[in-house]
Amino acid sequence: RDQMKKYLYLVFAFLICICVGHDVQASGPSYDVLSYRGTLTLNTWDDATYEEELVYYFKGSYNGQYVTLGSAGHMPQGFEIEIPPKVEVEGRELEREPEITNLGDGYRVKIYNSGVAHDTVKVKVTWNLKNLLFVHQDILRLNWKPISDGDRGVSKVELKVIPKFASPTATSELHVHTAYLGPEAVVTKDQANYTATISNLPRKEGVELSAYWLKSDLASLGGSSRNTGLMKEDEYHRLEEHIAQTRQWIQLFWNLILPAIILLFLLLSIYYWRKFKKATWSGVTYPTDTRMYELPNNLAPLVMASVVYSTEIDDPDSKSTFSFDKLLQATLLDLMDRGAIAYRQDGEKTILSRQNQDSVDDFERDFLNMAFGNKLECTVEHLFEDFYIDPSLYKHAKKKDQDRIRAEGREAQIQINCAVNAVARGVQSKIRSIGFPPYYRPLSPQENTLGRRAITFGFLAWFIAFLTFLARDEIFHSFSIYYWLLIVILLAFPILFSKRYKVAQRDGVINAAGAEQRYYWDSFGRMLKEIAHLNDAELQSLVLWNRLLVYAALYGVADKVAKVMKLRQIHIQNPALDAFVYTSFYHHLSHSSHAMSTYSTTATTASNFTVSSGSGGGFSGGGGGGGFGAF
Numbered sequence: 001r002d003q004m005k006k007y008l009y010l011v012f013a014f015l016i017c018i019c020v021g022h023d024v025q026a027s028g029p030s031y032d033v034l035s036y037r038g039t040l041t042l043n044t045w046d047d048a049t050y051e052e053e054l055v056y057y058f059k060g061s062y063n064g065q066y067v068t069l070g071s072a073g074h075m076p077q078g079f080e081i082e083i084p085p086k087v088e089v090e091g092r093e094l095e096r097e098p099e100i101t102n103l104g105d106g107y108r109v110k111i112y113n114s115g116v117a118h119d120t121v122k123v124k125v126t127w128n129l130k131n132l133l134f135v136h137q138d139i140l141r142l143n144w145k146p147i148s149d150g151d152r153g154v155s156k157v158e159l160k161v162i163p164k165f166a167s168p169t170a171t172s173e174l175h176v177h178t179a180y181l182g183p184e185a186v187v188t189k190d191q192a193n194y195t196a197t198i199s200n201l202p203r204k205e206g207v208e209l210s211a212y213w214l215k216s217d218l219a220s221l222g223g224s225s226r227n228t229g230l231m232k233e234d235e236y237h238r239l240e241e242h243i244a245q246t247r248q249w250i251q252l253f254w255n256l257i258l259p260a261i262i263l264l265f266l267l268l269s270i271y272y273w274r275k276f277k278k279a280t281w282s283g284v285t286y287p288t289d290t291r292m293y294e295l296p297n298n299l300a301p302l303v304m305a306s307v308v309y310s311t312e313i314d315d316p317d318s319k320s321t322f323s324f325d326k327l328l329q330a331t332l333l334d335l336m337d338r339g340a341i342a343y344r345q346d347g348e349k350t351i352l353s354r355q356n357q358d359s360v361d362d363f364e365r366d367f368l369n370m371a372f373g374n375k376l377e378c379t380v381e382h383l384f385e386d387f388y389i390d391p392s393l394y395k396h397a398k399k400k401d402q403d404r405i406r407a408e409g410r411e412a413q414i415q416i417n418c419a420v421n422a423v424a425r426g427v428q429s430k431i432r433s434i435g436f437p438p439y440y441r442p443l444s445p446q447e448n449t450l451g452r453r454a455i456t457f458g459f460l461a462w463f464i465a466f467l468t469f470l471a472r473d474e475i476f477h478s479f480s481i482y483y484w485l486l487i488v489i490l491l492a493f494p495i496l497f498s499k500r501y502k503v504a505q506r507d508g509v510i511n512a513a514g515a516e517q518r519y520y521w522d523s524f525g526r527m528l529k530e531i532a533h534l535n536d537a538e539l540q541s542l543v544l545w546n547r548l549l550v551y552a553a554l555y556g557v558a559d560k561v562a563k564v565m566k567l568r569q570i571h572i573q574n575p576a577l578d579a580f581v582y583t584s585f586y587h588h589l590s591h592s593s594h595a596m597s598t599y600s601t602t603a604t605t606a607s608n609f610t611v612s613s614g615s616g617g618g619f620s621g622g623g624g625g626g627g628f629g630a631f
Contacts, residue, residue, distance in 0.1 A: 363426025
């Protein structure tokens with residue numbers, strides 16, 4: 001169970017890191033890119049200019065901006081970016097000459113143009129390009145990525161292609177490609193010129209221009225001696241048709257088919273869980289807002305917890321009705337109330353001593369041995385001291401200490417388990433001797449199958465959604481906070497089902513008689529939790545405040561009951577319980593019970609101690625690349 005919790009925590013941490021990682025950028029200024037306008041002017045078949053105009057909005061101070069243009073990937077023969085480009089900043093004088101860096105597969109221009117928060121800056125960079133077009137047998141082909149590596153998303157992208165060598169009647173087409181799940185471009189044509197607009201382009205998202213012009217329709221003055229391929233017009237159409245069909249199928253699969261599969265598995269999980277709940281229902285329903293003002297049965301806390309709530313001291317789940325330290329504290333108070341533990345004050349020391357050992361049950365004698373060790377008396381701070389383990393045992397430890405720490409942790413864990421298991425076995429012997437009717441039954445094979453199916457289909461729904469989330473993010477650069485929230489919600493279903501199924505596996509299924517007893521004790525526990533809101537008549541009906549205090553400790557509301565007793569000046573004849581209400585004895589006893597719980601946790605952790613050792617799709621193969629950012 002502990003291992004399962006660790007895995008679940010890791011999954012949650014991983015999901016959070018993915019989400020936060022999209023919000024936390026590298027060190028640098030905080031800014032948005034409001035718009036990107038790229039104008040590609042094809043002067044001849046071999047000469048072109050590309051003008052990039054970016055509008056930045058800064059949320060903090062900054063030093064400048066940068067723009068890159070690349071030559072990576074499949075580019076035409078003889079492609080060249082001429083240096084230096086022309087750099088302009090609207091309404092500003094540059095502080096120094098732009099810094100141009102050869103990146104090996106392109107160039108970066110750093111523009112030193114500092115400012116403060118709320119500045120809006122328009123940067124324009126004009127590049128001269130050589131041999132950007134592929135010259136095929138019967139067509140000119142543009143296959144180029146002007147954007148591939150933007151440091152921020154862009155609210156609006158506008159790309160223009162102006163072929164000066166083409167007339168309005170020349171046969172041509174332009175397609176703009178983004179990732180398969182990325183935003184689609186709207187392309188319009190005016191005379192021979194094309195304009196494409198894209199809204200909300202994500203960061204790091206690529207944009208590719210894929211166009212052709214039929215050579216026989218072009219002015220002869222644009223001719224070129226280059227021959228860079230054999231693609232024909234019909235081959236271009238087949239390629240674009242294939243890309244469009246692939247995009248359509250991928251969007252259908254990711255946006256409809258996969259969600260339908262996830263929904264189907266989720267519905268199957270819920271369906272089998274409802275059948276499991278119906279099959280394991282006790283057959284009776286009791287109200288959940290009632291109070292009971294007297295003990296349903298004067299049982300020892302450990303016996304009641306086992307019989308009614310199926311909570312054992314040797315295996316109290318962290319989400320059980322009663323925690324381990326509350327079981328300890330209630331049992332100590334119960335033994336004090338019955339005279340098996342005596343209380344006295346020696347100056348500032350509170351001393352507890354064992355009394356009347358012949359009047360206690362075997363499991364209580366084992367419990368006293370666990371609390372006092374081989375001593376007959378001790379201060380309240382030294383209860384359970386035989387099981388002490390240094391909580392800093394594994395803090396700041398090194399690799400060489402690993403085996404020693406594990407050995408100490410295992411030894412302490414075995415010692416604690418032996419003592420606690422002895423008490424638990426004694427409790428079961430006491431229950432058998434009393435002869436309680438069975439309140440729980442084991443799960444039937446059919447019920448086990450229903451529970452496992454509910455959990456399996458729930459985890460399948462989550463796992464497919466999780467893989468889908470990773471693929472959309474890593475392959476297609478399509479991140480959505482709403483999808484991330486869906487992943488978390490989907491994970492909650494199988495975790496909840498698994499938790500309740502494991503409780504039913506461990507404890508069994510409560511029957512009608514058990515449900516009745518559970519109703520009585522739940523009502524009694526509700527009264528204790530709401531004791532501060534009881535009216536005078538209800539408070540006057542309460543008797544045996546000593547027993548109320550014992551069970552208040554079990555339900556974790558001893559402080560609330562003690563507060564009411566102090567306000568009403570209610571005293572108990574038993575000196576230990578009276579001191580529990582009116583002195584710091586309450587805090588000391590609570591601390592000792594919690595300390596024993598901490599010893600167990602520390603031992604478990606030490607016994608397992610380890611020192612740690614140290615854009616996708618949617619394109620047609622165009623090269624180039626370009627980016628932008630600020631510093």
